Amino acid sequence: MATVTNEQVYQRVVETLASFGPEADQITRESTFEELDIDSLDLVELAQVVEDEYGVVLKGEDMKQLSTVGDAVDMIVTRAE
Amino acid sequence: MKRRVVITGLGAVTPLGVGADALHGRWAAGEVGIVDGAGACSDFEPKDHLSVKEVRRLDRFSQLALVAAGEALEQAGWDGELPYDSLRVGCVVATGIGGIETVETQHDVMRDRGAERVSPLGIPQYMPNAAAAAVSMKYGLQGQMYGVVSACSSGGHAVGSALRMIQYDDADAVVVGGAEATLTAFGFACFNALQALSPTGISRPFDRRRDGFVMGEGAGFLVLEEAEAAQARGATILAEVAGYGSTADAHHLTAPDPSGTPAARAIELALRDAGLKPSDVAYVNAHGTSTELNDAAETAALKRAFGEEQAKRIPVSSTKSAIGHLLGAAGAVEAVATTLTLTTGVIAPTLGYEEPDPDLDLDYVPGEARPLRAANGGPPIALSNSFAFGGHNVSLVFKGVS
Numbered sequence: 001m002a003t004v005t006n007e008q009v010y011q012r013v014v015e016t017l018a019s020f021g022p023e024a025d026q027i028t029r030e031s032t033f034e035e036l037d038i039d040s041l042d043l044v045e046l047a048q049v050v051e052d053e054y055g056v057v058l059k060g061e062d063m064k065q066l067s068t069v070g071d072a073v074d075m076i077v078t079r080a081e
Numbered sequence: 082m083k084r085r086v087v088i089t090g091l092g093a094v095t096p097l098g099v100g101a102d103a104l105h106g107r108w109a110a111g112e113v114g115i116v117d118g119a120g121a122c123s124d125f126e127p128k129d130h131l132s133v134k135e136v137r138r139l140d141r142f143s144q145l146a147l148v149a150a151g152e153a154l155e156q157a158g159w160d161g162e163l164p165y166d167s168l169r170v171g172c173v174v175a176t177g178i179g180g181i182e183t184v185e186t187q188h189d190v191m192r193d194r195g196a197e198r199v200s201p202l203g204i205p206q207y208m209p210n211a212a213a214a215a216v217s218m219k220y221g222l223q224g225q226m227y228g229v230v231s232a233c234s235s236g237g238h239a240v241g242s243a244l245r246m247i248q249y250d251d252a253d254a255v256v257v258g259g260a261e262a263t264l265t266a267f268g269f270a271c272f273n274a275l276q277a278l279s280p281t282g283i284s285r286p287f288d289r290r291r292d293g294f295v296m297g298e299g300a301g302f303l304v305l306e307e308a309e310a311a312q313a314r315g316a317t318i319l320a321e322v323a324g325y326g327s328t329a330d331a332h333h334l335t336a337p338d339p340s341g342t343p344a345a346r347a348i349e350l351a352l353r354d355a356g357l358k359p360s361d362v363a364y365v366n367a368h369g370t371s372t373e374l375n376d377a378a379e380t381a382a383l384k385r386a387f388g389e390e391q392a393k394r395i396p397v398s399s400t401k402s403a404i405g406h407l408l409g410a411a412g413a414v415e416a417v418a419t420t421l422t423l424t425t426g427v428i429a430p431t432l433g434y435e436e437p438d439p440d441l442d443l444d445y446v447p448g449e450a451r452p453l454r455a456a457n458g459g460p461p462i463a464l465s466n467s468f469a470f471g472g473h474n475v476s477l478v479f480k481g482v483s
Contacts, residue, residue, distance in 0.1 A: 021134030037134065044201040052198075 004054060004080050010073045016049050017042070017069070029070030036069075046072070054080045083248045085323075088479075089316045090159070090304030091417045092152030092258070094145045096120035096297050096404045099130075100152060104301075104414065105421035108403040109429035109450040118282025119264055120297025120405030138202060139215055140180030145300035145410075146212035146260035147219060154220060154256065157304040157316065163221065164254075164314050165306075171224040171252040172217040173243045175235030175259035177409025177469075178268070179228075180207030185267050212260045212300075224252045233368075234327075235259055236412025237467030237475030240303065241325035244477075247307050254310070258302030259413030272296060275335065279371060284406070285433030286369035286399035287376045287445045294370040297405030301414030320423045321480040322416075323462070324357065326350025330472030336374050337468055341382030344474040348386035348464065351476035355462075359387040362395055362478075363456045364428055366419040366465040367445075369399025370406050375468060380441045382466075382474075398446040402432035412467035416477060419465040423481035426453045426461075459483060 018024040022036045047058040056079040091101040096114025183206040210228030229239040236259030243257035279293035326347040332338040384392040430446045455461040460483035467475040
């Protein structure tokens with residue numbers, strides 16, 4: 001598959017998270033899911049979007065390691081390569 | 082002696098608008114919220130009342146519940162802080178069906194995109210207890226909390242369960258209501274297959290021309306508090322929930338027992354629970370669905386419970402003539418309407434009732450609203466009935482403030 005840049009993935013993740021409730025301008029790479037009020041159900045939905053877009057499968061145990069938006073973006077980019 | 086239970090807050094979202102006052106005020110003014118054979122809450126825009134997260138995470142029936150509950154809590158004066166230990170505040174929310182729109186949407190996702198694309202929010206959105214959970218979570222209600230399911234009597238059962246919870250000292254207050262949102266393609270298909278819906282799209286309970294019910298959506302909520310605690314905190318008391326009775330027909334899956342015997346028994350039990358007699362009743366808010374069988378069986382039940390002559394003296398009107406049948410929400414919405422009848426002293430009419438059925442000979446309040454007159458010199462007493470597919474019968478007794 002075509003290489004995806006970290007920035008592209010970041011933008012897509014921000015867009016997806018923003019549709020779950022937090023304002024897009026609240027979200028940074030350093031934002032924790034906890035402070036954005038993003039819970040495990042939201043992360044399962046995020047994983048579905050990520051799989052559709054990038055073919056990257058994120059399981060529950062993968063998600064447990066993630067605490068910030070940046071963590072999620074980095075994991076998706078690494079797996080997509 | 083049983084603890085007494087009073088109503089301190091009301092909320093409603095119905096086809097007559099957002100707000101409890103719109104429900105009773107517009108109904109009493111003769112307005113009908115039914116358009117093209119459906120009672121849709123077309124004034125209700127979820128994002129005007131709820132956060133992005135709430136809108137996204139809740140099926141429409143829970144959205145309606147949250148808004149109606151919010152109105153009731155505001156009227157009760159529970160602004161942000163609970164006036165009771167949160168573990169002593171219950172939450173009971175009725176629905177007949179639950180999140181059918183979510184079921185349909187997610188079933189489409191599964192069919193079109195595969196089982197693994199179904200949303201993790203599917204179950205938490207469509208489970209019938211989702212509205213109860215949403216209200217409990219939003220307001221921090223940590224006492225007994227559950228959904229109640231008995232089709233079109235769910236709302237009545239919810240109010241009865243909440244009454245018992247406080248009467249028996251399991252809670253000091255209960256936020257209770259009902260919510261339904263089934264105006265979907267599948268919802269109409271199923272009810273149409275049963276031939277339960279009015280082909281003319283007109284809700285005219287007790288009229289000779291009645292030909293089925295009109296499906297509606299919405300939610301109704303009440304804040305109930307133990308009477309002394311409510312008085313002690315200086316709450317405005319709207320009315321008392323004085324009695325509850327419930328039975329089952331054990332007769333047929335969808336048709337009521339035509340004799341009205343078990344339904345009459347529910348009415349008698351509710352009056353006994355309230356320590357009242359038939360001659361005390363000043364108004365009956367009927368289940369009155371506009372189906373041939375219900376309206377006949379309910380009339381028979383009222384005559385059986387009150388005695389023929391007494392039954393003919395009591396005004397009986399149906400909220401469903403203005404908003405259609407809100408299924409699992411109906412009993413709760415009608416409890417709100419009945420309470421408002423007591424607080425305003427105005428009996429709203431059975432709209433559309435023009436041609437009497439020769440077999441149905443009670444006073445169905447044709448034409449216009451009329452003043453409520455207490456029967457025996459004391460505070461006015463009103464009864465609200467709910468019956469349902471499955472053979473459920475519920476009757477609630479409300480007492481006005483003198």
